[in-house]
Amino acid sequence: MSETLNEALGEPPGKVRDESLCKGCHRSAGANLPEREVQRLLSLYLATHPEERLVDEPTYAARLATCRACPDLQFGGTTCRHCGCLVAVRAKLADKTCPAHQPRWPV
Amino acid sequence: MNRVVINADLGQQKISRHLYGHFAEHLGRCIYEGLWVGPNSDIPNTRGFRNDVVAALKKLNIPNLRWPGGCFADTYHWTDGIGPYEKRPSIVNIHWGGCTENNHCGTHEFLDLCEQLETMPYIAGNVGSGTVKEMAEWLEYITMPADSPMANLRRANGRQDPWPLTFWGVGNENWGCGGNMRPQYYADLYRQYASYCRQFTPGQKLYKVACGFLDEWNDVLMREAANYMDGLSVHYYTVIGPWDKKGSATDFTVDEWKLTMQRAQSVDNFLRRTSGIMDRYDPTGRVGIVLDEWGTWFDVEPGTNPGFLYQQNTMRDALVAGLSFNVFHRHAKRLHVANIAQTVNVLQAMILTEGSKMVLTPTYHVFEMYKVHQDATLLDTHVESPEYVAAVKPTPNPAQAGVPMSWDATQQISASASRDAAGKMHLSMCNLHHEDAAEVSVEIRGGAAGKVSGRILTAGATNAMNTFEKPDAVKPTTFDAFKLSKTGLTVSLPARSVAVLEIR
Numbered sequence: 001m002s003e004t005l006n007e008a009l010g011e012p013p014g015k016v017r018d019e020s021l022c023k024g025c026h027r028s029a030g031a032n033l034p035e036r037e038v039q040r041l042l043s044l045y046l047a048t049h050p051e052e053r054l055v056d057e058p059t060y061a062a063r064l065a066t067c068r069a070c071p072d073l074q075f076g077g078t079t080c081r082h083c084g085c086l087v088a089v090r091a092k093l094a095d096k097t098c099p100a101h102q103p104r105w106p107v
Numbered sequence: 108m109n110r111v112v113i114n115a116d117l118g119q120q121k122i123s124r125h126l127y128g129h130f131a132e133h134l135g136r137c138i139y140e141g142l143w144v145g146p147n148s149d150i151p152n153t154r155g156f157r158n159d160v161v162a163a164l165k166k167l168n169i170p171n172l173r174w175p176g177g178c179f180a181d182t183y184h185w186t187d188g189i190g191p192y193e194k195r196p197s198i199v200n201i202h203w204g205g206c207t208e209n210n211h212c213g214t215h216e217f218l219d220l221c222e223q224l225e226t227m228p229y230i231a232g233n234v235g236s237g238t239v240k241e242m243a244e245w246l247e248y249i250t251m252p253a254d255s256p257m258a259n260l261r262r263a264n265g266r267q268d269p270w271p272l273t274f275w276g277v278g279n280e281n282w283g284c285g286g287n288m289r290p291q292y293y294a295d296l297y298r299q300y301a302s303y304c305r306q307f308t309p310g311q312k313l314y315k316v317a318c319g320f321l322d323e324w325n326d327v328l329m330r331e332a333a334n335y336m337d338g339l340s341v342h343y344y345t346v347i348g349p350w351d352k353k354g355s356a357t358d359f360t361v362d363e364w365k366l367t368m369q370r371a372q373s374v375d376n377f378l379r380r381t382s383g384i385m386d387r388y389d390p391t392g393r394v395g396i397v398l399d400e401w402g403t404w405f406d407v408e409p410g411t412n413p414g415f416l417y418q419q420n421t422m423r424d425a426l427v428a429g430l431s432f433n434v435f436h437r438h439a440k441r442l443h444v445a446n447i448a449q450t451v452n453v454l455q456a457m458i459l460t461e462g463s464k465m466v467l468t469p470t471y472h473v474f475e476m477y478k479v480h481q482d483a484t485l486l487d488t489h490v491e492s493p494e495y496v497a498a499v500k501p502t503p504n505p506a507q508a509g510v511p512m513s514w515d516a517t518q519q520i521s522a523s524a525s526r527d528a529a530g531k532m533h534l535s536m537c538n539l540h541h542e543d544a545a546e547v548s549v550e551i552r553g554g555a556a557g558k559v560s561g562r563i564l565t566a567g568a569t570n571a572m573n574t575f576e577k578p579d580a581v582k583p584t585t586f587d588a589f590k591l592s593k594t595g596l597t598v599s600l601p602a603r604s605v606a607v608l609e610i611r
Contacts, residue, residue: 031204031414045410075206079412082462084136084452089410099462101149 032076033086042088053094055107063091063098063105070104109547113524113595114487115532116553122439122525124170124481126432127474128229130400130446132177133212134203134453135415141451141460142220143212150463154219155212159465160451160458161223167457167471168478171274173229173399173446174217178202181235181278181285185245188213189264202284204414214249218270227273229399229446234278234293234300234318235286243303246275251307269308274444276316276340276399277301282324290327293318297328301335316340316397316444322384329388338397338443341381344404345371345427356405356418357570361541364423364569365497366514367403368539371427372521373513374401375434382441395443398435402448402455402470403427416453420468421572422581422603424455425564428473429537429605432480433523439485447474459575466573469581472564476583476607479533483525486532492520492547495539520547520600532610538600541569545602551595551610558611559596561586565604 033041046052055063067073067080067087074081080090083099090096091105098105131137144150144157151158175183179202187196188210195210221228230249232242247257250269258269277300281288288296297317306313317332319325319339328339347366348354354363381396403424404416411417428447435445447470451458457471495517521537532554538545549556563586571581586606588599600606 031206031412033412041410041413048409075204075412075414079415081136081140084140084411084415084417086410086412093410099464101463 031074031079033078038078038086038088041086042092045089046092054092055094059107060091062107064088066098066104066106067091070100072100108491109493109520109545110491110550111520111522111534111536111547112489112550112552113532113534113554114489114552115524115526117487118484118526120439120485122436122480122483122485123443124168125444126435126439126442127167127169127478127481128171128173128399128444128446129169129226129450129457130173130177130448131450132453133175133179133183133200133208134177134449135412135417136452136460137449138175138212139208141453141458143216145211153223155216156220156223157460157465160460161220163458163465163467163471164224164450167474168481169224169226170481171227171229171444171446172221172224172450173231173274173276176202176231176279177400178280178284180231180276181233181237181281183233184237184241185214185233185248186241189215189260203416204412206414214245215264215266218249221270227271229274229276229444230272231276231279232300232304234281234296235284239300239303242277242300243305246272246305246313247307250305250311252309253307271308271311272306273312274314274316275304276318277304278318279340280320280342281318282320285318290320290324291331294328294331297332298335301332314338316399319381322380325381325384326387329385329394333385333388333394336394338395339381339385340397340399341377342400343374343377343398344400344402344448346404353405356403356408356424357421357572359423359570362497362499364541365495365517366499367423367427368430368517369496369514371430372434372517373515374431375437376513376515378434378438378442382438385441392441396438396441397443398445400448401431401445404454418454418456419572420456420459420470421570422469422566423569425469425473425581425605426537426539426603427455428470429477429535430517430521430539432473432477433521433535433537436480436485436523436525461575464575466575466578467582468573469564469566469571472581472583473605476562476564476605477535479527479607479609480523480525480535483527483533486524486526488522488524490518490520490522492518492545495519519543520545530611534608534610536598536600536606536608538602538604540602542602545600547598547600549595549598556591556596556610559589559591559608561589561606561608563601563604563606565601569603
């Protein structure tokens with residue numbers, strides 16, 4: 001063959017390449033995110049989307065309270081089953097609504 | 108100067124409709140919420156599957172649907188997903204986020220979905236954590252028409268007759284998540300498992316798919332097991348960065364646009380290499396390449412759960428789809444099956460959902476426009492067009508998605524032509540350029556253009572997309588920017604466009 005696996009990877013013959021070849025499922029983030037990671041992603045989102053209109057704190061708190069009581073909140077209380085969004089992020093965004101078929105957020 | 112020459116009298120090879128297959132894995136919101144909401148959902152459904160999504164997918168004439176994975180397949184134990192819901196144990200999806208699933212969408216439900224979609228099931232069995240007995244009994248359960256333990260269990264669970272079944276995968280990515288095996292070991296395992304993979308319904312053939320990978324692995328598999336397989340599964344993703352920084356699906360530079368096209372074009376190189384290896388052991392081409400995962404892979408949408416692989420879809424994805432199909436057609440002799448990853452809400456999806464809302468992506472529209480090529484006769488097509496490549500070199504990265512990085516040059520114009528059973532010729536063309544329109548001289552030899560009509564998918568921006576707020580921002584429109592000539596026609600393609608012409 002014109003190119004061996006090791007050559008393709010720029011490695012000496014005989015060296016076994018393992019996980020870097022895999023498409024990364026084993027390194028995919030767990031869906032059950034710790035709170036610290038959720039907060040990091042929220043901060044990242046806000047920093048990279050300065051154009052987003054945000055709700056005020058009382059509205060944010062009310063939305064999150066609704067989410068926490070919602071049976072469709074999944075994965076350690078981080079994610080909405082209807083949209084896959086981290087509720088800590090989505091609830092912050094003024095232009096977003098509750099994605100459920102029967103919306104539950106107060107505003 | 109852009110020139111396309113179609114030799115309309117040089118066509119023998121059929122473009123299998125199975126190149127337009129799909130892939131629906133238990134990952135993120137593809138199965139659960141995207142396709143399956145359950146029979147008690149407020150969202151209108153038929154036996155648990157969303158009516159809106161099924162209706163939209165039916166318009167694509169999906170020829171086969173791969174399930175349950177992917178990586179998930181080698182953790183899936185099918186008996187967990189049959190019988191009354193309340194008795195089904197839940198499962199932890201260890202490869203995709205550690206989500207716990209209730210197993211409500213199991214064998215009966217998936218095969219019901221296939222019947223609703225009028226598509227053929229392609230099931231990937233569990234080699235990595237399963238047993239020969241488990242796989243053999245799953246096949247008996249699905250396909251046995253006579254009196255047998257598994258057939259009777261199926262009947263007890265409400266299904267009298269077997270389901271039609273052709274495509275069967277013996278594991279998935281067993282070089283990686285499917286067991287981290289060595290090729291020699293998997294080749295022997297494949298031979299063992301395949302020996303007990305039976306289609307029990309008289310007159311039906313089982314198309315057995317072995318797990319392939321890269322050159323060395325494929326060489327071993329073909330040498331040791333070609334006689335026992337019908338297809339060799341390989342995967343090819345369009346990824347333009349390292350796994351931890353694949354880039355945004357919607358916010359990208361011109362060079363990232365170009366690199367995406369180059370990476371998509373390079374599937375041609377990959378298919379040629381794989382075909383070359385297979386030719387050594389199967390010179391007649393009996394064993395097919397089964398490209399049962401392909402498509403773009405970008406970073407997840409900001410603010411969404413990173414374990415769900417949910418990405419938006421723009422005109423860039425549409426061009427990748429059109430370009431890829433044009434390449435696939437040229438490999439139609441060896442390439443038997445291809446499956447886009449994935450159908451709903453994951454990677455290069457056809458459909459995005461949010462609650463009861465649904466959006467058709469630009470990729471969906473390309474699949475719908477290109478369906479005219481399904482089972483049509485490939486016509487020899489030659490393209491001359493300026494090179495279209497990125498000014499920057501891609502970030503060095505040893506491998507992506509298990510495939511050595513290759514960045515083949517693309518031409519600005521990509522094209523493919525076929526003739527359908529009714530005698531109509533279809534020419535699909537992509538103008539990959541991010542900002543320049545293109546005049547294309549289409550020369551038809553061995554035929555003539557009498558009546559021509561067309562449709563086009565294009566938009567004002569490279570990252571144009573459909574959103575839940577603006578679901579129809581990108582959709583096909585009638586296309587008539589062409590003039591007939593003595594030798595064929597001249598076509599004016601806008602920048603970043605996918606067009607399909609019907610020529611009579």
